[in-house]
Amino acid sequence: MSDDLPEEFDLIVVGTGFTESCIAAAASRIGKTVLHIDANEYYGDAWSSFNLEAFNCLLEQPNFTLRNGSYIWHGPESKEENEEMEIVSWTRETLLEKSRRFSLDLSPRVAYSDGELVKLLIKSNICRYAEFRAVDHVCILSNDELVSVPCSRSDVFNTKMLTMVEKRMLMKFLTACNDYKEEDELSFRGRTFLEYLQAQRVTDKIGTCVMQAIAMCDANTSFEVGMQRTNRFLGSLGRYGNTPFLFPMYGSGELPQCFCRLCAVFGGVYCLKRSLDGITQAEQSNELLVSSAGKTLRAKQVVCAPAQLPASLARHYGELKPHISRGLFIAASPLGNEELNKGGGGVILLRLLAEEGAREACLLQLAHYSGTCPEGLYIFHLTTPAISEDPSADLAAFTAQLFQANAPQILYSAYFTLTAQTIPKTSTAMPICCTAAPTYELDYDAAIANARDIFDKLYGEAEEFLPRAPDPEEIVVEGEDPSALREHSLPEDLRAQLQQMDIAE
Amino acid sequence: MHGRVKVRTTEEERERKKKEQVLKMRAYRAAMTRIQIKRSSGELDDELLNLTVQILLRNPDVSTLWNIRRECVLAKTAQLQQAMQAQEKAPAPKASEQTEKEEEEKEQEQAKEEGDGDKKSATYSEQLQTVYATELDLTEQCLMVNPKSYNSWHHRCWTLEQNPEANWQRELQLCNKYLKFDERNFHTWDYRRYVSAKAAVPAEQELDFCTEKIKVNFSNYSSWHHRSLLLPKLYPNELKERPMSEQKLKQELEMVLTAAFTDPNDSSAWFYQRWLLGGGVQREESAEIVAFRCWPHKAELALKTSCPEMVQLKIHLISAQNSLELDNWLPMDANKTQWECGSIDLHANSNYILESDGQRLPLSVHPKDESLYCFVPPHSISTSCSKELLAELQTQLKSCMDLLDYEPDSKWTLLTSALLMRAIDVDKYHEQSLAHLIKLEQVDALRQGYYQDLAQRWNMEIALAKWPETKHFPLVFEMPGKMKRTPYVQYLIVADAIIECD
Numbered sequence A: 001m002s003d004d005l006p007e008e009f010d011l012i013v014v015g016t017g018f019t020e021s022c023i024a025a026a027a028s029r030i031g032k033t034v035l036h037i038d039a040n041e042y043y044g045d046a047w048s049s050f051n052l053e054a055f056n057c058l059l060e061q062p063n064f065t066l067r068n069g070s071y072i073w074h075g076p077e078s079k080e081e082n083e084e085m086e087i088v089s090w091t092r093e094t095l096l097e098k099s100r101r102f103s104l105d106l107s108p109r110v111a112y113s114d115g116e117l118v119k120l121l122i123k124s125n126i127c128r129y130a131e132f133r134a135v136d137h138v139c140i141l142s143n144d145e146l147v148s149v150p151c152s153r154s155d156v157f158n159t160k161m162l163t164m165v166e167k168r169m170l171m172k173f174l175t176a177c178n179d180y181k182e183e184d185e186l187s188f189r190g191r192t193f194l195e196y197l198q199a200q201r202v203t204d205k206i207g208t209c210v211m212q213a214i215a216m217c218d219a220n221t222s223f224e225v226g227m228q229r230t231n232r233f234l235g236s237l238g239r240y241g242n243t244p245f246l247f248p249m250y251g252s253g254e255l256p257q258c259f260c261r262l263c264a265v266f267g268g269v270y271c272l273k274r275s276l277d278g279i280t281q282a283e284q285s286n287e288l289l290v291s292s293a294g295k296t297l298r299a300k301q302v303v304c305a306p307a308q309l310p311a312s313l314a315r316h317y318g319e320l321k322p323h324i325s326r327g328l329f330i331a332a333s334p335l336g337n338e339e340l341n342k343g344g345g346g347v348i349l350l351r352l353l354a355e356e357g358a359r360e361a362c363l364l365q366l367a368h369y370s371g372t373c374p375e376g377l378y379i380f381h382l383t384t385p386a387i388s389e390d391p392s393a394d395l396a397a398f399t400a401q402l403f404q405a406n407a408p409q410i411l412y413s414a415y416f417t418l419t420a421q422t423i424p425k426t427s428t429a430m431p432i433c434c435t436a437a438p439t440y441e442l443d444y445d446a447a448i449a450n451a452r453d454i455f456d457k458l459y460g461e462a463e464e465f466l467p468r469a470p471d472p473e474e475i476v477v478e479g480e481d482p483s484a485l486r487e488h489s490l491p492e493d494l495r496a497q498l499q500q501m502d503i504a505e
Numbered sequence B: 001m002h003g004r005v006k007v008r009t010t011e012e013e014r015e016r017k018k019k020e021q022v023l024k025m026r027a028y029r030a031a032m033t034r035i036q037i038k039r040s041s042g043e044l045d046d047e048l049l050n051l052t053v054q055i056l057l058r059n060p061d062v063s064t065l066w067n068i069r070r071e072c073v074l075a076k077t078a079q080l081q082q083a084m085q086a087q088e089k090a091p092a093p094k095a096s097e098q099t100e101k102e103e104e105e106k107e108q109e110q111a112k113e114e115g116d117g118d119k120k121s122a123t124y125s126e127q128l129q130t131v132y133a134t135e136l137d138l139t140e141q142c143l144m145v146n147p148k149s150y151n152s153w154h155h156r157c158w159t160l161e162q163n164p165e166a167n168w169q170r171e172l173q174l175c176n177k178y179l180k181f182d183e184r185n186f187h188t189w190d191y192r193r194y195v196s197a198k199a200a201v202p203a204e205q206e207l208d209f210c211t212e213k214i215k216v217n218f219s220n221y222s223s224w225h226h227r228s229l230l231l232p233k234l235y236p237n238e239l240k241e242r243p244m245s246e247q248k249l250k251q252e253l254e255m256v257l258t259a260a261f262t263d264p265n266d267s268s269a270w271f272y273q274r275w276l277l278g279g280g281v282q283r284e285e286s287a288e289i290v291a292f293r294c295w296p297h298k299a300e301l302a303l304k305t306s307c308p309e310m311v312q313l314k315i316h317l318i319s320a321q322n323s324l325e326l327d328n329w330l331p332m333d334a335n336k337t338q339w340e341c342g343s344i345d346l347h348a349n350s351n352y353i354l355e356s357d358g359q360r361l362p363l364s365v366h367p368k369d370e371s372l373y374c375f376v377p378p379h380s381i382s383t384s385c386s387k388e389l390l391a392e393l394q395t396q397l398k399s400c401m402d403l404l405d406y407e408p409d410s411k412w413t414l415l416t417s418a419l420l421m422r423a424i425d426v427d428k429y430h431e432q433s434l435a436h437l438i439k440l441e442q443v444d445a446l447r448q449g450y451y452q453d454l455a456q457r458w459n460m461e462i463a464l465a466k467w468p469e470t471k472h473f474p475l476v477f478e479m480p481g482k483m484k485r486t487p488y489v490q491y492l493i494v495a496d497a498i499i500e501c502d
Helices: A018-029 A052-060 A092-097 A116-124 A153-158 A164-179 A193-199 A204-214 A223-235 A254-265 A311-317 A338-344 A391-406 A445-459 A492-504 B010-040 B046-058 B063-089 B100-145 B150-162 B168-181 B186-198 B203-216 B221-234 B246-262 B267-277 B387-406 B411-424 B426-443 B445-469 B489-494
Strands: A008-014 A034-037 A066-073 A132-134 A137-142 A145-148 A245-248 A269-271 A278-281 A288-292 A295-304 A320-331 A347-354 A359-366 A378-385 A410-421 B289-294 B299-303 B315-318 B323-326 B338-341 B353-356 B359-362 B372-375 B476-478 B497-499
Touching: A008 A018, A018 A034, A018 A254, A018 A295, A018 A445, A034 A254, A052 A066, A052 A092, A052 A410, A092 A410, A116 A254, A116 A445, A137 A204, A145 A338, A145 A391, A153 A164, A153 B203, A153 B246, A164 A204, A164 A223, A164 B246, A164 B387, A193 A204, A193 A223, A204 A223, A204 A347, A245 A347, A254 A269, A295 A445, A320 A391, A347 A391, A359 A391, A378 A391, A391 A410, A492 B010, A492 B046, B010 B046, B010 B063, B046 B063, B046 B100, B063 B100, B063 B150, B100 B150, B150 B186, B168 B186, B186 B221, B203 B221, B221 B246, B221 B267, B246 B267, B246 B387, B246 B411, B267 B411, B289 B353, B289 B359, B289 B489, B299 B489, B372 B489, B387 B411, B411 B426, B426 B445, B445 B476
Parallel strands: A008 A034, A008 A295, A034 A269, A137 A347, B476 B497
Antiparallel strands: A066 A410, A132 A245, A137 A145, A278 A288, A288 A295, A320 A378, A320 A410, A347 A359, A359 A378, B289 B299, B289 B372, B299 B338, B315 B323, B315 B353, B353 B359
């Protein structure tokens, strides 16, 4: 690796996960010089996506963020074994042949169409690097069957799940939530959302839809939180598709890279396969001396992903504990009926409950239109907060609900644990900011809040967090009169017309 | 600050825009002047066509320019057609006495010429198609700028009409595409009806398309309207008492109520439902006689709806002995629903029948002065409908009442349930439907006058329907309450006295 890097930076960011990339981009946008490094040879850290082969390698070699990895092939190894079957189906060989067509997320997420992430992408103009697919269905499990929850007005109109009066009830309930203001409904303050729902005289079927899919509540969720979640769901409806969610094309691993790209456009320097080896305070200045790959760099500030801390510092941050249990399945047939998977299927989101609502998991089913797998295959991502070191045991309660009745043709299954440290609130050991590991959430709200917090801590609240990046035509080249109208910026046909006129004159 | 990108300020951006505007204006003026000059000197050529393109692409609604384009296209096509005809008529050169060798050569040449000729005529018709294609492309581009540009749609129709080889299937695809972008653009729906008629698209297929669009977004007057045109053709009602066959009507009622329940504040579904519930929409709109009275010196006639000209209406008084045509009718009111005519040669003690356009009405003798009269109330109290449809109407009414339980102030539900009641049994539900109107006056005060008017109509309808059974019929009619402007007033020509209540 060529090492003609500059040796002084305003900020060194270690780890290219979502949160770190966000901070790097924000700092670079306000004119800070940024060095962004990652010990891994890929972008994204615990937020990354992998092709099938690389994913298997990762599971075989545990690292700081990922452990307890395992995978099993369920289908036949190769075609020879499979000769008696008439239809040529998928084998281990054919899957591996298409390895590069997979984009397997460690931390799959969806985004609310009007949520924090989408707002941030639009506000910062990073959206031009990103591409999304609207989630096709938000589902609930009803008698072991996947049922699409009617979200939009046309869904409610077309659904056969509800009677005419139920349709009215659901629409009325949702409209009431949408119009809800803090000062209304004082009587439900301090009570649960379930109590509020029951007071609205809705039927059981509607109650299930609202609790499981729309408000995403359990029996203990407070009225205020339930209302807030319902409104988040409703506020994101009707923006991009039939459901309120978006899924990043080619996987969630694309998103950190969008932020990195913006950082690089504004002068950020990138270096992969480079770890943070040590860090000390410089004498007689506030600067930090960062040693990496045998070199010492000077930085005013350092932000680091917890898993990439040097061993000497990591002990200050407590031990690594299982944080999220993940399951990943590749199947040759989808979950849910044909109606749900029309035209080859898209993206389906399903929130699962177990132990009477005490535990929950999130299922994302991806078809090839999401850009994450070859045509004819489906990926199921299962995510739940970890309760043990055994991810498959953690998820057993959910896989049982999903796969027993529906029995999709699973070809491959993998399990792993994502870890996190218990970070002490006041860590004065080093003047270094640590980001939080990915939490269990649907969207990126917590990660963005974390990035914004750290940014504010570094640069104060007066600095804007990711202001809009100008489009190329808005940028004034040095020495140019900013109010001059150059010919090449005119619309083409007008230019041609004017040229013709000049010739005629 | 160092390292920060310099971006134009809004002030600088405004200045740039201004400069651009000036240039645009200059280009526009120059092009317009040039167009006027060329047109007045009759130069309807390609240059003129190109000049209009530049302006139309920015503003597709300059009618003048489209007119000029049409002149150019007509000039161009006329030229091409002339050239084609000239070629067809061109006589083959006659063979004269020549040596064999020369003749052979000549033949070869001729063959060559003929080949050229074929090629040329092919290029002529190809050129013709290119002219039309250019126009279609331009309208398509203009519709991208403004999808509701009347001029562009019109020009597209005009171009297709000019071309005997127009590709209507392609136009249908275009409609599909545009309705995907905006399923509510009534221009596109209108154009679709025009195109599907030309392309002879089966009505079933159109109905399926229409259903698909309603599924996407039912808040769409255009697609409901499209349905209302297709259904009576596809599922005709034998008795013409309902807009379509009862079986289909049942399905439609179910679908539209689902839409209405999903969003009761969306008026489009309710309007469609009212059309579905309206009876006899299919009846030919010919004048219908509702009351008649005649004395030896004159006759009075009342029609259901106003009739501007009585000439077409042949009205006969028929008895066993003779048939009498009544003519020279004069209007008695401004609405032209009441007419009178002069003396009639009536034979006493004969049974007369009034006949007109398929209507045959037996006349009775008036107890007062032995004049002859007949009377047909506006709506019969018991509407005839099949058991299945009645069951559907009752289910719908039940759903509406359930909904009112839940939302007692829902305007459209109140009105629709009242209409449903009247469709099921006017007499039984009369009071209850009026109660709904009174409630509506409160919850929808802006349309108070409308509801009052509707209540008066309904009161009058039932009073007229029940009148023949009262003992004072046809001498005295008792008005049902106070009326500002009496509806159905023409029905009362058979009455001698009208009593107003307080």
